């Protein structure tokens with residue numbers, strides 16, 4: 001298969017780069033049509049028109065769609081149902097970062113010339129002058145990956161009689177924003193599984209791969225992917241006049257302590273197979289007081305980006321609850337210390353402050369209030385959601401907070417409290433442990449492929465376990481454990497009216513994943529560039545070998 005695809009990847013990469021497909025634009029639809037029409041030139045798809053189609057994103061402002069192409073191999077006496085999914089995103093980030101060179105962002109030749117007159121770092125200049133790289137928006141993330149998948153599908157479509165098993169290509173939009181393309185494509189994945197009895201065995205993504213640090217010489221293949229949660233804290237203190245400072249409990253103080261406890265905490269790095277996630281980092285911290293007054297704030301809100309390798313949402317919630325109790329206790333301790341000194345200095349009697357650390361998950365809060373006021377709770381939440389959703393642009397985090405605030409308002413217990421909940425988005429991790437047949441098969445296939453390639457080229461190839469960038473790969477596998485899913489849903493107030501995942505469709509796929517990417521630098525920067533030799537030679541070879549290993553073609 002390899003001989004046929006290598007020479008087309010560069011050509012397709014350049015052609016795809018020239019088509020604007022910025023996320024949240026009609027360009028994503030245009031590029032889907034370009035890919036579809038290109039694949040439709042294969043006689044195979046003319047003979048089997050049902051195998052090449054679009055899966056539309058429902059109610060989408062830009063009427064975007066994924067391109068789906070299936071090649072069913074006929075090798076062997078019994079047609080194999082084994083199916084390898086070739087996944088890639090067809091959108092790119094915007095081009096504003098090119099500034100004055102914006103018009104050239106999609107024109108690699110002219111951009112390359114224009115860049116010669118721009119101030120660049122020594123490394124970029126060296127790459128620019130070497131001739132070994134192409135520059136341009138999307139030329140690295142990830143049009144070469146789409147080009148490789150297209151060439152592979154075309155090649156398989158030429159000789160389905162030489163293919164044992166099946167290849168399913170998913171070219172999806174919106175990866176750089178909300179993964180709406182992948183989530184819609186999953187529906188087609190479920191339908192095809194049912195219709196043709198496909199057995200999905202692996203997903204191969206060809207998204208970008210880059211250095212992990214300056215001077216890094218290794219080239220990575222990632223089996224599995226990082227996941228992401230967005231744990232949020234609604235902090236209710238006790239407001240007071242600044243003149244009676246010790247009569248209140250400042251939610252800003254609680255929020256700050258919580259931030260110090262959680263932010264970049266190495267204890268909250270999720271380490272699996274010797275690979276660590278980045279620690280949680282705050283994405284917002286704000287008190288919820290409007291305007292200026294000499295009354296302290298009543299409440300505050302903060303939330304964190306939380307990466308996972310193996311921890312599930314219920315486990316993360318427990319860890320954060322422990323952290324929040326610790327932070328809360330420390331604030332009370334410090335307040336009492338300060339108050340004691342203040343009382344002494346002011347010659348007034350000291351009495352211990354009344355605060356007790358109190359931390360609830362959203363579900364615990366909900367259950368507590370439900371027990372008190374019954375169905376009235378659900379009616380009020382329902383009404384609030386209807387009101388909030390009248391604004392189609394409402395932010396998922398804002399909506400989630402408003403619901404938590406409402407439930408707390410209905411809580412007869414008015415003591416200071418920290419409420420932990422989840423906001424969207426949720427990206428499950430895929431941890432390929434090797435404890436299932438499919439996991440083992442993928443681990444073997446990739447290591448055999450690497451073994452075959454490694455001495456042919458001057459690169460150091462390294463297999464790692466978790467693709468470190470949030471991507472659509474997350475939606476290829478999700479836990480089968482209902483308890484875990486429930487713990488997520490019951491603590492995510494935006495679910496299902498504002499946000500949900502097609503859990504059943506993801507379970508219909510439920511396979512280990514690998515990312516075999518093109519190599520380049522500076523994705524999402526105006527110096528985005530792809531390394532030609534690796535990306536148009538080694539990457540496709542690894543891709544083809546992995547597919548051949550997976551489908552027992554070697």
Ligand SMILES: [Zn+2]
Pocket residue numbers: 089141142207208
């Ligand atoms: Zn990408």
